[in-house]
Amino acid sequence: MEDNYRHKGLRRNLLAQLRLKGIKNEDVLAAMESVPRHFFMSSAFLKFAYEDQAFPIGSDQTISQPYTVAFQSSILDIVPGMKILEIGTGSGYQTSVLVKLGAKVFSVERQRALFLKTDNLLTKMGVKAQRFYGDGYKGKSAFAPYDRVLVTCGAPNIPAELLKQLKVGGKLVIPVGEGDTQQMLRFTKHSETDFSREEFGAFSFVPMLQDREMKK
Numbered sequence: 562m563e564d565n566y567r568h569k570g571l572r573r574n575l576l577a578q579l580r581l582k583g584i585k586n587e588d589v590l591a592a593m594e595s596v597p598r599h600f601f602m603s604s605a606f607l608k609f610a611y612e613d614q615a616f617p618i619g620s621d622q623t624i625s626q627p628y629t630v631a632f633q634s635s636i637l638d639i640v641p642g643m644k645i646l647e648i649g650t651g652s653g654y655q656t657s658v659l660v661k662l663g664a665k666v667f668s669v670e671r672q673r674a675l676f677l678k679t680d681n682l683l684t685k686m687g688v689k690a691q692r693f694y695g696d697g698y699k700g701k702s703a704f705a706p707y708d709r710v711l712v713t714c715g716a717p718n719i720p721a722e723l724l725k726q727l728k729v730g731g732k733l734v735i736p737v738g739e740g741d742t743q744q745m746l747r748f749t750k751h752s753e754t755d756f757s758r759e760e761f762g763a764f765s766f767v768p769m770l771q772d773r774e775m776k777k
């Protein structure tokens with residue numbers, strides 16, 4: 562795994578594009594500048610690693626578009642030391658960006674092959690995030706409550722467990738909707754029963770699958 566001047570140059574160009582598209586959070590931009598996105602994709606696709614687009618990573622899944630990673634990371638309002646639950650580890654790219662932002666990350670992936678592949682990669686890269694194979698609808702109660710919960714797949718509804726596992730004052734960022742596009746939503750937990758909801762526009766994600774569709 563090599564991260565040379567050419568990769569770094571491509572990454573700077575990508576960051577310039579993200580700035581032009583409206584990403585302003587300097588901590589997020591710095592974190593993305595330091596994570597080599599090409600490590601998370603097959604080396605055959607190097608030239609796509611620094612395009613602002615989602616890309617197939619096997620097991621019918623995609624690595625999220627850089628703009629989407631930047632956007633979700635920004636609206637999470639992360640402070641170093643926060644505990645974050647991520648649903649949908651996928652390639653591990655977003656996980657690595659969260660770790661760079663100083664978060665303690667707990668990430669859940671439901672596809673076994675992808676979970677194993679990414680677990681291996683993150684170990685090699687020395688990314689200190691806890692990884693779990695399981696169903697994100699259930700969250701990860703053993704380590705709850707969380708300051709933030711991030712869902713990186715399109716959810717048909719708001720999983721009640723994820724709201725429950727948030728701290729009071731915590732935030733859930735989740736793209737919601739079936740079909741090709743989802744609405745990016747952010748919930749803030751004011752008390753065990755009181756939540757506020759904000760909308761951030763349309764995005765496109767692979768679907769969050771139910772337990773019964775879990776691939777072994």
Ligand code: SAH
Nearest residue numbers: 624649651652654655671697713714769770
């Ligand atoms: N954050 C990832 C995006 C991966 S795409 C990245 O940066 O690469 C979304 C991921 O969510 C896929 O890997 C998919 O397998 C996973 N997923 C779908 N439904 C899930 C569920 N119920 N629980 C956990 N993960 C799920």
